[in-house]
Amino acid sequence: MDGNLNALTTVFTEFYYWVTVVFMFLIHVGFCMYEVGASRHRNHMHTLMKNIMIIPLVTVTFFFFGWWIYWSFPNFPFFGGLNHDAGAANLPWSENMGTNLSDRITGVFWAAFLLFSWTAASIVSGAVIERIRSSALWVHAVMIGSVFWIIDAAWGWHAEGWMVKYLGYHDAYASGVIHAIAGGYALGVIMVLGPRLGKFAADGTPRDIPPHNPWMLTIGIFLIYSGFWGFYAACNIPAISPEGIGGLLTGETWTATNIYLAPTSLSAITFNFLMSLSGGLMAAYVVSKGDAFWTFSGGLAGIITASAGNDLYHPIQAMLVGAVGVVIVYKLHYWVERTFKIDDAVGAVAVHGYSGIVGLIIAGFLLWGAPSSPYEGYAAVNPVGQTIGAVIMFFVLGFLPAFVISKMQAAAGVLRIPVEVELQGLDYAEHHAYEDAKAEIIAADKAALNGGGVPAE
Amino acid sequence: MSTIGYDSWAVDLAEVGAVYPFQGSEGLMVVLGVIFWIGWHRIQFVREGAHLEKAKEMGDKEKISALLEKY
Numbered sequence: 001m002d003g004n005l006n007a008l009t010t011v012f013t014e015f016y017y018w019v020t021v022v023f024m025f026l027i028h029v030g031f032c033m034y035e036v037g038a039s040r041h042r043n044h045m046h047t048l049m050k051n052i053m054i055i056p057l058v059t060v061t062f063f064f065f066g067w068w069i070y071w072s073f074p075n076f077p078f079f080g081g082l083n084h085d086a087g088a089a090n091l092p093w094s095e096n097m098g099t100n101l102s103d104r105i106t107g108v109f110w111a112a113f114l115l116f117s118w119t120a121a122s123i124v125s126g127a128v129i130e131r132i133r134s135s136a137l138w139v140h141a142v143m144i145g146s147v148f149w150i151i152d153a154a155w156g157w158h159a160e161g162w163m164v165k166y167l168g169y170h171d172a173y174a175s176g177v178i179h180a181i182a183g184g185y186a187l188g189v190i191m192v193l194g195p196r197l198g199k200f201a202a203d204g205t206p207r208d209i210p211p212h213n214p215w216m217l218t219i220g221i222f223l224i225y226s227g228f229w230g231f232y233a234a235c236n237i238p239a240i241s242p243e244g245i246g247g248l249l250t251g252e253t254w255t256a257t258n259i260y261l262a263p264t265s266l267s268a269i270t271f272n273f274l275m276s277l278s279g280g281l282m283a284a285y286v287v288s289k290g291d292a293f294w295t296f297s298g299g300l301a302g303i304i305t306a307s308a309g310n311d312l313y314h315p316i317q318a319m320l321v322g323a324v325g326v327v328i329v330y331k332l333h334y335w336v337e338r339t340f341k342i343d344d345a346v347g348a349v350a351v352h353g354y355s356g357i358v359g360l361i362i363a364g365f366l367l368w369g370a371p372s373s374p375y376e377g378y379a380a381v382n383p384v385g386q387t388i389g390a391v392i393m394f395f396v397l398g399f400l401p402a403f404v405i406s407k408m409q410a411a412a413g414v415l416r417i418p419v420e421v422e423l424q425g426l427d428y429a430e431h432h433a434y435e436d437a438k439a440e441i442i443a444a445d446k447a448a449l450n451g452g453g454v455p456a457e
Numbered sequence: 458m459s460t461i462g463y464d465s466w467a468v469d470l471a472e473v474g475a476v477y478p479f480q481g482s483e484g485l486m487v488v489l490g491v492i493f494w495i496g497w498h499r500i501q502f503v504r505e506g507a508h509l510e511k512a513k514e515m516g517d518k519e520k521i522s523a524l525l526e527k528y
Binding site for chain 2: 039041042057060061063064092093094095098099100101102104133134135138139212414417418419420423424425428429431432
């Protein structure tokens with residue numbers, strides 16, 4: 001860190017990402033609360049544990065190979081080989097991946113991406129509650145969190161990614177690279193996993209399985225909103241000079257940029273985050289006739305739909321895009337549920353997957369012709385590139401691998417819990433032990449109160 | 458002699474890189490880490506399978522009924 005300005009910029013950037021990481025932790029807290037609130041009493045602890053253990057499993061695998069994939073795969077395998085130079089510094093045995101006084105940024109940058117990985121895995125976790133084996137879900141968590149989402153990030157969320165270069169793919173706040181892929185992945189798993197017992201009547205009519213605790217659900221989704229705000233900041237480079245970018249920009253004006261190093265500002269994304277949240281909430285309230293679950297989830301879907309272009313949209317555009325997305329997503333969710341008998345317990349496929357697809361395509365039209373990158377020779381943003389991008393995210397890297405892996409797990413009999421256990425609840429053994437222990441201590445205390453025994457100590 | 462390669466901070470920081478203990482053994486650390494990770498999956502997978510097999514026979518109709526009512 002030679003020179004005061006360089007030192008200050010490095011330390012500021014280091015601290016900036018560190019703060020976003022802490023904010024983004026709230027996303028995971030929110031997902032946990034949401035899942036537990038949506039699950040029934042007899043499955044609470046397993047539901048919680050299933051999501052919590054995503055944290056260590058995705059973290060260690062993202063350290064071992066996920067982070068290396070991001071730096072090595074921008075053009076691999078279709079438009080070049082692995083980028084060994086960039087990848088080498090991010091291998092788990094590299095000196096950069098540790099306490100190193102000549103590298104003050106890799107750890108926090110790694111962590112910012114890692115928190116996105118947790119989110120991708122956690123989205124899938126919600127859709128499969130109350131009937132998947134934890135061991136099966138944790139394999140999926142590693143696959144989406146440390147392999148598939150980070151491949152899509154290398155391709156479409158990297159300044160040198162081939163999708164950006166050749167398709168003009170633009171996805172500033174991850175409509176596709178996190179949400180469409182996670183929604184597609186969740187759909188792939190639940191298509192094989194099947195619905196919860198009782199979800200569909202004998203004639204195929206879907207039944208509502210109401211959340212056990214709507215308040216927990218509400219607080220959960222508010223925490224997700226808060227963490228999502230941090231996520232937006234984490235998607236930006238906070239301050240960089242045109243010289244630092246090294247592209248077509250002229251002059252000496254420093255700027256914040258999106259992940260592609262194209263200029264935006266924290267002000268712009270703050271406007272657009274809040275306006276798309278509002279558009280989503282308002283449209284969801286109307287379309288769902290005030291249903292609490294859909295209204296709150298609609299806020300999230302609104303942000304996700306507008307996220308692809310929220311670095312450049314006008315706030316009113318962000319609001320309208322969020323609103324339009326929510327209406328499409330709501331209708332699509334029930335159509336898919338009725339037609340294909342899909343049980344998406346928390347609406348993850350709709351809120352994340354369909355919103356992501358719709359958001360990418362809308363951005364292709366609204367930002368048509370805008371530069372996708374500050375570098376020369378890149379395709380401009382366009383609807384065809386965005387649509388192809390949406391297909392890659394949702395189907396190719398999301399749905400397809402999830403479906404294949406789930407089929408293998410189902411064939412081996414290790415995907416779904418036995419029907420007897422589903423009925424009695426995953427927590428039955430723990431409940432049993434808890435109730436027995438409770439009964440014993442209450443009996444001992446009562447005996448002591450009546451002078452007939454020794455008090456519990 | 459120091460495990461981190463420095464036994465004094467009388468240094469120019471511009472010349473300092475990695476400062477974690479046992480530099481040079483990163484490959485071994487990765488191998489140990491991967492064994493720990495894969496081993497964890499293996500242990501959890503076996504335990505969960507055994508638990509679910511046992512749990513299939515565990516249910517008491519009356520207690521399950523009470524749990525279903527509890528929602």
